[in-house]
Amino acid sequence: MYQRSILWLFVTLACPGQAFNIKPITKPAKLTSLTNLQVGLLGETNKASTKVKDAQKLNSIPPELNNEVVLRKELFDLLGLASVNYKFNLSKKELFHEAVENDKGRTTKGGDYDDQKAFSTKLGDDGPLVFYTDPDCTGRRVKDTFAACYPEIENKVWWKSDFSKYDPKSYEALLDRVVDYLNENQSTLYVQDTYAGRDPSFAVPFRFVGEYASHALFSEVMFPKDVNDIKSPDEKRWTMLNVPSFRLDPDRDGSRSDAAIIVDFRRHIALVAGPADYCGTVKKTMFTIMNFMLPDMDYLPMHSSANVGKQGDAAILFGLSGTGKTTLSADPDRKLIGDDEIVWTDSGISNLEDGCYAKLIDLNKEAEPIISAALSMPTTLIENVPPPSDGRPLSEVDPQELNLEDRSITENSRFAYGLDCNPMVMDGAKGGHPKTVVLLTADAFGVMPPIAMLNSAEAMYHFVSGYSSKLAGTEIGIIEPKATFSACFGAPFMSRYASVYAKLLAESGRDRRLAVSTRHHWHRFVFIGQLLNRV
Secondary structure, eight states: OOOOOOOOOOOOOSSTTTTTOOOOSSSOOOOOSOSOOOOOOOOOSOHHHHHHHHHHHHHTSOTTSOHHHHHHHHHHHHHOOOSOEEEESOOHHHHHHHHHHHOBOOOSTTOOTTOBOEEEOTTGGGSOEEEOOOTTOSSBOGGGEEEEOOHHHHTTSOOBTTBEEEOHHHHHHHHHHHHHHHHHTTOEEEEEEEEEOSSTTTOEEEEEEESOHHHHHHHHHHSOOOOOOOSSHHHHOEEEEEETTOOOOHHHHOOSSSOEEEEETTTTEEEEESSOOOTHHHHHHHHHHHHHHGGGGTOEEEEEEEEEOTTSOEEEEEOOTTSSHHHHHOOTTSEEEESSEEEEETTEEEESOSEEEEEOTTOOTTTOHHHHHHTTSTTOEEESOOOOTTOOOGGGOOGGGSOTTOOSSOSOOEEEEEGGGSSOBOGGGEESOEEEEEEEOOOTTOOSOSEEEEOHHHHHHHHHHOEEEEOTTSBTTOOSOEEEEOGGGOGGGOOSOHHHHHHHHHHHHHHTGGGTOSSSSOSEEEEEOOOOTTO
């Protein structure tokens, strides 16, 4: 365990949820005769011995007393967080109001770091939260995404420019500094417990711990809740520590810039430090983690959407961000499984998530009525859509009045909404084995035919090569379409070698075909290369 300066820890159980602004997951356990249990953690002279004594005091607390103490002990043991305030598993509406009231940071170049970042519309908490990121982080910071390069994973990870090695000692020192920063500032952190995955055969508990209520709301919208029958859930849990207000020093921290996203596969930690507050960072970091873990179970994680027709005919739609996965999967005549992160197992396909994260730029509301209607639904989240040019405050604006063609902030304006906003969703967000596999590409340069039927060999070639275009705004620095070869149609998130996923795709088509059809050609591979409207 790392040495950290511990200021103090004060636990009060007389009024559960008040002392640390923590809301228990479940009804608090019945208290003993103790009406006020205080655990004082004091001392700065010897960090190592102090931490041992602190841990002993925490270990002496009867575990049945309250979930508040359990949470504090877990995060103290894992990270060393001691003198912070937690707001734990708040409801979506509570998070909505917390975000409007408390989320502060820079939203414009040269702006103040104490600016308001989250706003309500005319609909209040019966409508969306509007969130603005740091102006230097309106997309994924792929060049600042790393994994701590421990020996046990070094030869398994597909290292590349958008998922690079981070020196373990530098990472550990950085994590200590971030935790010390939070302890010294007695920071308030929002904690949401969700899951990555809907299927208990592979789902893992995911705990978000971060400074912004907007990110906690995003996690609550986007990730599944109440996944039962997971074996050894505490051993499988991943924890994200998300601290946008911290600033990295490349010379001191070994980073590339003032921000870094670092995955620690050894201790199941994802550290997001610095101005990396684009909401997509939360979901894509967990996707990268699952992409590393699932192949060891012979399960294929896919950067794809999926839906099911009236005859039970499931389809998978692969594609990079912005190529139409969300748009095409939200077909009013087919039931949705998911719009971005799908897993193919022995029993069929299912969603890693519980929500959708759609591009809003140039949204055609008539062509995409499901996304349009969701814009007015409670506690959804709109990201980086500018306020009206007429000067009205957002609190006086109906979300349907927002100008979705306004590119003054970014081409990559986004919208997070739950699967329950779609009236056509498969029960459990899962389906059988697919009969059609679609490979979507944003062919901005007219290289490919608009549409083509592929045989298995051709499909495998295009899956591995992943020809497409990166669209404006989806990554930092992309301001116009840029031709790319992105293996598996999601190379930045594929943390194992492309051959691992290709082998699993080939085996999925060959070994699982009898579960769906006795025909020789049990599925179709379709290549769509036309740059569709706003896709």
